[in-house]
Amino acid sequence: MEENYTTVGQKRESMFDRISFGILLAMSFLVPVFFVPTAFISTQFGTSILFAFGVIVSILLYIIGGLSRGSLDLPKPAKYIIGFLTVVPIAYALAGIANGFSRMSFLGYTFDISTAGFIMLSFGYLFLVSLLFRSKSRIFYSYFVFLLSSIILSIFLLVRIIFGAEVLSFGLFNTLTSTMIGSWNNVGIFFGICALLSLLTFEMIQGSKFMKILLSLALLLSLFFLALVNFSIIWVILAITAFLFILYRMFSAQSAYPSQTSFGKKLSKIPLYSSIVFLVSLVFVIWGATTGSYLSNKFSVTNVEVRPNLSVTLDIARNTLQSRPLFGSGPNTFAVEWLTFRPDDIISTIFWNTDFQSGIGLIPTFAVTTGAIGILSWLLFLGFYVYLGFKSIFSPVTDVFVKYLITSSFFVSLYLWIMTFVYVPSTSIFILTFFFSGLFLASVYLAGLIPTSIHVFSRSPKTGFLSSLIMVIFFIASSALGYGLFKNSQSLWYFQKSSYAFNTSNDINLSEEYMGKAIMAVPSDIYYRALSEIELAKLSLILSQDPKKVKPEDAQKQFSETLTTAIKAGIGAKDADPKNYLNWITLGRVYEAVSVPEFGIDGAYQSAQFAYNEALRRNPKNPGIFMLFAWLAVTGKDLKQAKQYALQAIAVKKNYIDAYFLLSQIEVADKNIKGAIESVTAASVIDPTDPGIFFQLGLLKYNSQDFDGAIIALEKAITLTPNYANAKYFLGLAYEAIGERTKAIEQFEQLAITNPDSEEVKTILTNLKAGKPIFTGTQSAKPEKGKTLPVKEKIQ
Numbered sequence: 001m002e003e004n005y006t007t008v009g010q011k012r013e014s015m016f017d018r019i020s021f022g023i024l025l026a027m028s029f030l031v032p033v034f035f036v037p038t039a040f041i042s043t044q045f046g047t048s049i050l051f052a053f054g055v056i057v058s059i060l061l062y063i064i065g066g067l068s069r070g071s072l073d074l075p076k077p078a079k080y081i082i083g084f085l086t087v088v089p090i091a092y093a094l095a096g097i098a099n100g101f102s103r104m105s106f107l108g109y110t111f112d113i114s115t116a117g118f119i120m121l122s123f124g125y126l127f128l129v130s131l132l133f134r135s136k137s138r139i140f141y142s143y144f145v146f147l148l149s150s151i152i153l154s155i156f157l158l159v160r161i162i163f164g165a166e167v168l169s170f171g172l173f174n175t176l177t178s179t180m181i182g183s184w185n186n187v188g189i190f191f192g193i194c195a196l197l198s199l200l201t202f203e204m205i206q207g208s209k210f211m212k213i214l215l216s217l218a219l220l221l222s223l224f225f226l227a228l229v230n231f232s233i234i235w236v237i238l239a240i241t242a243f244l245f246i247l248y249r250m251f252s253a254q255s256a257y258p259s260q261t262s263f264g265k266k267l268s269k270i271p272l273y274s275s276i277v278f279l280v281s282l283v284f285v286i287w288g289a290t291t292g293s294y295l296s297n298k299f300s301v302t303n304v305e306v307r308p309n310l311s312v313t314l315d316i317a318r319n320t321l322q323s324r325p326l327f328g329s330g331p332n333t334f335a336v337e338w339l340t341f342r343p344d345d346i347i348s349t350i351f352w353n354t355d356f357q358s359g360i361g362l363i364p365t366f367a368v369t370t371g372a373i374g375i376l377s378w379l380l381f382l383g384f385y386v387y388l389g390f391k392s393i394f395s396p397v398t399d400v401f402v403k404y405l406i407t408s409s410f411f412v413s414l415y416l417w418i419m420t421f422v423y424v425p426s427t428s429i430f431i432l433t434f435f436f437s438g439l440f441l442a443s444v445y446l447a448g449l450i451p452t453s454i455h456v457f458s459r460s461p462k463t464g465f466l467s468s469l470i471m472v473i474f475f476i477a478s479s480a481l482g483y484g485l486f487k488n489s490q491s492l493w494y495f496q497k498s499s500y501a502f503n504t505s506n507d508i509n510l511s512e513e514y515m516g517k518a519i520m521a522v523p524s525d526i527y528y529r530a531l532s533e534i535e536l537a538k539l540s541l542i543l544s545q546d547p548k549k550v551k552p553e554d555a556q557k558q559f560s561e562t563l564t565t566a567i568k569a570g571i572g573a574k575d576a577d578p579k580n581y582l583n584w585i586t587l588g589r590v591y592e593a594v595s596v597p598e599f600g601i602d603g604a605y606q607s608a609q610f611a612y613n614e615a616l617r618r619n620p621k622n623p624g625i626f627m628l629f630a631w632l633a634v635t636g637k638d639l640k641q642a643k644q645y646a647l648q649a650i651a652v653k654k655n656y657i658d659a660y661f662l663l664s665q666i667e668v669a670d671k672n673i674k675g676a677i678e679s680v681t682a683a684s685v686i687d688p689t690d691p692g693i694f695f696q697l698g699l700l701k702y703n704s705q706d707f708d709g710a711i712i713a714l715e716k717a718i719t720l721t722p723n724y725a726n727a728k729y730f731l732g733l734a735y736e737a738i739g740e741r742t743k744a745i746e747q748f749e750q751l752a753i754t755n756p757d758s759e760e761v762k763t764i765l766t767n768l769k770a771g772k773p774i775f776t777g778t779q780s781a782k783p784e785k786g787k788t789l790p791v792k793e794k795i796q
Contacts (some may be wrong), residue, residue, distance in 0.1 A: 016065030027054035029145035045110035091377035092116040099330030129438025182426025184303040188229030195222035228294030239281035248727030313359030409440035491521035507774040528573035535566030584615035623652040664699040691720040
């Protein structure tokens with residue numbers, strides 16, 4: 001087949017390409033600092049949508065431009081470069097198709113970075129940047145807009161550090177560590193980029209004295225933020241990257257001056273700023289805990305971020321690949337595998353009920369979700385990229401500025417790619433990874449290390465037909481993806497408006513209307529679950545109506561219609577994603593709500609049991625599901641069965657406070673407080689280190705009016721676990737019951753500090769200080785009889 005190429009110099013750039021470049025440049029500037037100032041849309045989802053529509057429009061314009069002029073601008077040989085750039089997207093598409101072609105795998109709820117759709121668009125973005133940015137001026141503009149973004153983000157952070165988190169919060173960023181670029185660790189990753197660019201520019205560009213001063217200040221500012229974040233992994237990777245650049249300068253100098261091979265000559269070529277960054281990074285790697293703690297305390301910055309460690313991630317990957325070796329569990333489905341294969345000891349921590357969406361790093365997570373094919377595709381792409389990078393930086397390039405562009409973009413992108421192995425970056429950081437990778441390829445094309453040519457397909461009917469067909473297919477696929485994202489955005493908007501109407505305006509009917517619109521846009525399980533909760537709230541309102549104001553037949557009709565809608569919503573959630581245990585719990589809760597014997601609804605109790613069994617089958621290590629069974633049994637007035645389920649929950653999670661709370665209520669309801677106290681006292685003798693047992697003993701004695709005994713047991717529970725919130729709550733009540741108001745105030749003052757969001761704690765503390773009855777203005781005067789604990793516990 002005849003190859004139809006012309007040289008790049010003969011090409012005149014089309015209007016479509018110029019518009020595409022402008023869109024991509026503007027989007028790349030906005031990505032680190034973009035947010036929508038409303039609680040309806042999260043910063044990460046807003047960034048994802050900005051990125052997606054920017055790339056989709058650019059792809060469509062690129063295709064239209066290619067079709068209109070009958071040619072495409074491609075690297076040569078195109079099949080190798082394009083092959084390496086498409087191997088990962090193809091693997092993701094196949095993994096998504098092989099695992100059921102679900103919307104969750106391709107788009108997710110908020111177009112997450114682990115979805116197949118996001119990965120495909122990201123590589124499309126890389127490809128477009130590499131071709132549309134390949135000139136000195138355009139790459140310079142790219143660096144300039146990144147500099148502007150860095151300045152904006154730096155000013156935002158410094159203002160908030162100096163004047164407090166309430167400044168520039170926009171109702172979204174309520175703590176110092178919440179930012180538009182993602183979590184506090186992502187701030188560290190971002191300023192790692194700034195540090196690398198500053199030192200590489202300082203070392204490789206012969207600028208003026210003023211420019212050197214600015215670069216030095218930028219480096220100092222970057223190191224300050226890195227020290228404030230103090231994410232040890234960033235320091236390690238920054239040290240590795242700086243060390244690699246030092247080696248590069250030493251050996252590139254040796255290749256340029258082969259006669260100067262003495263050790264002293266090599267040492268003289270070591271770059272100063274790179275050495276400083278390397279040494280500072282080593283200091284923080286070794287003594288970072290002490291230094292970082294000082295800075296955090298000095299600037300009142302606290303940051304806690306938890307994720308599965310490497311061994312747990314690899315163990316989940318191994319178990320998943322045993323059953324689905326080729327394509328894994330499917331893109332964006334790590335949480336499902338986590339529930340099945342999570343380690344048993346996680347139950348004893350406060351993260352026992354956390355459904356982690358990723359492992360220790362993004363690439364290790366992809367090993368779980370895309371299997372051997374996905375792993376191989378990443379190895380091929382990154383292997384090619386690293387090989388090309390090191391080959392390019394050591395290749396002779398006469399233009400000093402182009403050499404700088406190649407080296408800086410490669411080392412920055414290498415740093416970011418390494419980060420994906422050890423951390424899950426935010427949407428913004430992941431986009432920047434592809435941005436700098438695209439700039440590296442653009443620099444390589446610009447230097448002529450990989451030539452580019454105009455492939456004219458309009459001169460050959462056969463080639464023209466096939467090329468046009470492929471471009472039309474891409475055009476349709478991109479348009480379809482854009483439409484899907486539009487529907488996702490629309491549905492999320494309605495979902496947030498529904499949540500606002502329900503939680504803030506208390507308008508259940510309006511909330512129901514908006515949730516129906518969300519489901520019409522995208523029939524997602526999360527929307528069906530929310531609709532089910534709305535319908536359950538409506539059922540409660542219907543049952544609480546004044547019978548004097550509502551006719552019985554009208555109330556019956558309302559009840560029947562609402563129940564039918566609730567059941568349909570629960571079934572809809574289950575059908576939308578039968579693998580998600582939460583959907584089965586939702587269905588079970590609907591049936592449980594009407595399983596009370598007085599309602600006389602046949603099959604409701606058994607249907608709830610079936611749904612909870614299905615939830616347990618999908619999340620077998622969750623003691624909370626046993627508690628659902630226990631409360632279902634309580635609803636059915638089977639206290640013996642309820643006690644057995646509560647004991648099963650405790651067998652799974654020894655320190656499960658909710659289960660102990662229910663057990664004490666069951667004993668009270670069964671009028672067996674004395675016997676229960678004797679058995680729990682015996683258990684406390686056998687295991688005197690279990691705070692849960694002493695909490696249960698204190699509750700039982702509180703219920704039996706033995707307040708002195710309750711105080712002894714609850715104080716023991718607090719001694720074993722100092723932050724035991726509910727033990728302090730009931731200890732305060734017991735103190736008040738025997739007239740020790742000062743001690744009661746002390747307990748509730750401590751609770752007000754550890755649980756600042758608890759309105760009940762604030763009200764009780766106010767009542768105690770004012771000498772009023774302790775439960776004045778609270779929801780219940782009998783918290784020991786409530787279905788849930790009175791205070792949100794943080795130590796389970």
